[in-house]
Amino acid sequence: MENSNKIFKIKGLIKHYDWGGKTFIPQLLNIPNPDKKPFAEYWLGSNLDEQFEKVPYLMKVQDVEKMLSIQVHPSKEVARIKYKEENAKGIPLDAPHRNYKDENHKPELLSPLSEFYLLHGFKAPVAMDKILKEVSELNFLQQLFKGADYKALYTKVMTIPQEEVNERLRPLLERIVPLYNAGKLNKGNEDFWAARASLTFNMNGNTDRGIFSIYLFNVVTMHPGQALFQDAGLPHAYLEGYTMEIMANSDNVLRGGLTPKYIDVKELLEHVKYEPTVPDVIAGHSSGTLEEIFVTPATDFQLSRIKIKKQEGIAIPAKKTDIYFVYKGNVDATADEQTEHFSPGDAFLAVPGTVVHFGSEEEAVVYRASEPVTT
Ligand SMILES: [Zn+2]
Incomplete structure (x- = not known):
């Protein structure tokens, strides 16, 4: 008999990277963690059963306990060229020094589930001038940044010899680490993260040059319900x-x-x-329903946050394969004659052409991954 179901419960993949926290994801998924393993990410969309169409995106729940690397993602054009170059050089795909693992770009959108902190793009010129002046250990960079020369500034901090990095940053760290340890710094401030980074990443007495970036980038504080997009070339952590x-x-x-x-x-x-970045935090675009779509220029994905109120339903059509993650509350999802019940931590997929009707007896929050509709 042909399967006429339109919605399917799916399971994601848990990633135990060492920077992950130990409680948030296990509690969310309702699984025990007796060995206190780090649960860094829960991936949805990468391991779909072959009966379903592949999706061009990956949706992740993340628990960032230890800060992640400063990083940049290439454009699609660069990735295509460089992937072939590294192949031609015979660098194995799994080699630690392989930069390009595929031919795709990696635009990203995040939407916090708690208070969330990140570095996002270079500070605007006024803020940059201010911090280079106010933090005395960074005064030596002021002249370089005349004329808002971001390239000169960043190239300098990324290429000075390691001994100079150590010497330049030592007095700064001697000043801020005691304040950090005494709980006197706050998370909206560069000093907090610089001190924490120095305690986390200093290897063999060497100071991580990434600490410069903490001061040159925007420190952004975000809240649940907001979202932020990061495209190719934008440095972030x-x-x-x-x-x-x-x-x-x-x-x-x-x-x-x-x-x-x-x-x-x-x-x-x-x-x-x-170039300077003024963080463009998206508040959620209300489309007249309870679905808040985070609109971005990305053509690969679209994320929305759906709030379902008691006795107030919503119907959402799946143009392509949609993936849902139930974050809060118990929900009923109905497609044609089929009704499924989902609890927090559950994920499911709706096949193309389905209209999913949601209802709940309590306030519920569901995230939806889809592709933007282009017509
Ligand atoms: Zn990234």
């Missing part, structure tokens, strides 16, 4: 918090510090966009 993330299917990451992983400064400097 996740610092702390829980988030829902969606991205194009790719593993192309160029790293610039705050990581024990492979760093390729030359490649990074070639693909960073040397």
Whole structure:
């Protein structure tokens, strides 16, 4: 008998990266964690059964306990060329120094599930001038940034010898680490993250040059319900918090510090966009229903946050394959004659052409991954 179902419960993949927290994802998925393993990410969309169409995106729940590397993702054009170059050089796909693992770009959108902190793009000129002046250990960069020369500034901090990095940053760290340890710094401030980074990443007495980036980039504080888009060339690093993330299917990451992983400064400097960024935090675009669509320029994915109120339903058509993640509350999803009940932590898929009717006896929050409708 042919399966006439339109919605299917699916299971994601858990990733135990060492930067992950130990409680948020296990509690959300309602699974025990007796060994106190780090649960960093829960991936949806990458491991779909072959009866379903492949989706061009990956949706992730993340628990960032330890800060992640400073990184930049390449454009699709660059990825295509460089992937072939690395193939031609015979660099194995799984080699630690392989930069380009596929031919795709990796635009990303995050939507926090808690208070969330990240580094996102270079500070605007006024803010940059201010911090280079106010933090005395960064005064030596003021002259370089005359004329808002982002390239000169960033190239300098990424290429000065390691001994100079140590010498330049030592007095800064001697000043801020005691304040950090005494709980006197707040998370909206660069000093907090610089101190934490120095305690996390200093190897063999060397100071991580990524600490410069903490001061040159925007430190952004975000809240649940908001979202932020990051396109090719925009330097960023996740610092702390829980988030829902969606991205194009790719593993192309160029790293610039705050990581024990492979760093390729030359490649990074070639693909960073040397321009100021004013963080464009999306509040959620209300489309007249209870679905808040986070509109971005990405053609690979669309994320929305659906609030279902008691006795107030919503019907959502799936133009292509849609993936849903139930974050809060118990919901009923009905397509044609089929009704399924889902609890927090459950994920399901709606096949193309389906209209899913949601209802709940309580307030519920559901995230939807889909592709933007283009007509
Ligand atoms: Zn990224």
